[in-house]
Every structure is written in structure tokens, then in C-alpha cells.
Amino acid sequence: NAGVTQTPKFQVLKTGQSMTLQCAQDMNHEYMSWYRQDPGMGLRLIHYSVGAGITDQGEVPNGYNVSRSTTEDFPLRLLSAAPSQTSVYFCASSYGGAGELFFGEGSRLTVL
Amino acid sequence: QQPVQSPQAVILREGEDAVINCSSSKALYSVHWYRQKHGEAPVFLMILLKGGEQKGHEKISASFNEKKQQSSLYLTASQLSYSGTYFCGTALGDYNNNDMRFGAGTRLTVKP
Numbered sequence: 001n002a003g004v005t006q007t008p009k010f011q012v013l014k015t016g017q018s019m020t021l022q023c024a025q026d027m028n029h030e031y032m033s034w035y036r037q038d039p040g041m042g043l044r045l046i047h048y049s050v051g052a053g054i055t056d057q058g059e060v061p062n063g064y065n066v067s068r069s070t071t072e073d074f075p076l077r078l079l080s081a082a083p084s085q086t087s088v089y090f091c092a093s094s095y096g097g098a099g100e101l102f103f104g105e106g107s108r109l110t111v112l
Numbered sequence: 113q114q115p116v117q118s119p120q121a122v123i124l125r126e127g128e129d130a131v132i133n134c135s136s137s138k139a140l141y142s143v144h145w146y147r148q149k150h151g152e153a154p155v156f157l158m159i160l161l162k163g164g165e166q167k168g169h170e171k172i173s174a175s176f177n178e179k180k181q182q183s184s185l186y187l188t189a190s191q192l193s194y195s196g197t198y199f200c201g202t203a204l205g206d207y208n209n210n211d212m213r214f215g216a217g218t219r220l221t222v223k224p
Contacts, residue, residue: 033212042114042199043154043214059113059213090153101144101201101212103153 002026006091006104013081013111021076021107023091029102031094032074036060036087037106043090049074081111113138115202117215124190124222132185132218134200143176143183144201144212147194154199157185187220195222 007022025032033048045058049068063085065077074093078085088108092101115136122130134143142161146154160176160183172194176183187194197217204211 035214040216042216043201044114045211045213048211056211058211100156100159101146101154102156105153 004091004093004102004104006089006107008107009105010108011110013078013109015082015111017081018077018079019081019109020078021089021091021109023074023076023104024072025074025091025093025102026072027093027095027102028071029093029095030071031096031099032068033058033092033101034064034066034074034076035090035092036085037090038087046076046089078109081109083111085109086111113204114213115200115215117198117200117218119218120216121219122221124220126192126222126224127189128222130187130190130220132187132198132200132220134183134185134202134215136181136202138181138202138204140176140178140181140202140204142203143174144203145174145183145185146199146201146214147196148199148217149196157198190220190222192222192224195220 004025030051034046035043044060047066049055091104094101118133144159145157148154162178171188174185197219199214199217201212201214
């Protein structure tokens with residue numbers, strides 16, 4: 001019973017490098033989302049998806065891309081990492097649009 | 113569009129009560145409450161839908177005032193395990209639209 005699985009858990013990048021944070025859920029949830037968490041700022045929505053093939057922007061989408069080719073997977077891509085993207089990233093999913101969010105364990109990203 | 117939480121931090125002794133408030137300038141469809149322990153993912157506590165309902169979860173309950181667009185989380189007879197950061201999340205849309213925004217969080221510390 002895996003729930004929401006995020007990889008990697010830790011990553012260090014240099015400015016300008018690209019990478020993909022992976023997120024997979026095995027609960028057949030239609031809704032998936034990515035948040036970043038910075039000290040004192042709570043969780044800020046980056047992108048979300050209401051189903052395969054459908055994505056939309058949240059509060060802080062700049063510098064991030066997403067795609068949703070399957071119900072299970074929702075990867076987050078950083079095309080050219082910047083120090084301002086140093087953060088803890090959480091992927092979440094829910095059954096319905098306003099249902100309980102199930103969070104992954106988080107991915108701590110440091111950009112030097 | 114982020115909801116506003118207050119207070120930012122609370123320190124309690126075991127057995128004391130606390131109230132955490134969450135307010136929005138927008139009409140809300142639902143309010144979620146989550147608790148996050150240090151270094152862990154947020155964990156769902158409860159959801160309240162518009163209609164002014166009140167819910168309970170052990171000694172933790174919440175209310176939702178639709179007219180004021182406010183929700184309050186009540187923690188009674190606090191236990192050491194209640195320590196953590198509490199976040200409210202608000203969704204503006206209907207059941208199929210979960211563009212959820214979180215407040216900055218309230219750090220609760222319960223001391224023996």
C-alpha cells in the first residue's frame with residue numbers, strides 16, 4: 001500500500017542544471033498536485049492536474065513544467081534550476097477535486 | 113489568494129486549549145485542516161464544506177462560517193502529540209476544482 005511516492009528524497013543541483021522530480025500514486029486518484037514549502041510561507045501550489053492530459057498552473061508556476069500522461073504519474077520538471085528554487089517539494093493526490101489530499105514524503109532540493 | 117492564519121505560533125501546557133483561525137477574502141467551497149510534524153509530510157485532519165458545518169476528530173474539532181469565510185480549529189485538552197504546524201487549505205471551486213491554497217501555518221508547541 002504505497003500511496004504517493006516521490007523520488008528522489010534529496011537532490012543537490014548547480015544553477016542552470018535541469019532535473020525531474022518524480023511522483024507516482026497507486027490509489028487511482030484523478031487529482032494530483034505539486035507544492036513547494038519554504039520556511040514561514042506554508043505550502044504554495046505550483047501546478048495541478050485534474051486528470052490525465054489536463055494540467056493547470058497554481059500560484060508559483062514559473063520555472064516549472066509538468067505533464068500528466070497517465071493517471072498514476074505526475075512529474076515536475078525544473079528546466080534551468082535557480083537558487084530560488086531551493087525548497088522542499090511535496091506531491092499530493094486526492095480522489096475528488098475537493099477531497100482529502102494525500103501527500104508524498106517530500107523531496108528536498110538544494111540549488112547551489 | 114492564500115488564506116490568512118492566526119496566530120503564527122502558540123505555546124501550551126498539556127491539558128490547555130487552543131484555537132487556530134483561518135480566513136479568506138474569497139468565497140470558499142471547502143476548508144481543509146492538516147497537521148505537519150517536523151520533517152514529515154502534512155497529514156489530513158478534516159474537511160469542512162460550505163454550509164457552516166462543524167466537525168470533530170477526537171479532541172480536535174473545527175467550524176466553518178460561510179458568511180465570514182472563516183474557519184476555526186479547536187484543540188481541547190491538548191496532548192504532547194498535538195505539537196506540530198497546522199495548516200488550513202482553502203478551495204474556491206466546486207467539487208471538481210481543487211485549486212487549493214494553504215495558509216502560512218500555525219506552529220503549536222505543547223509542553224509537559
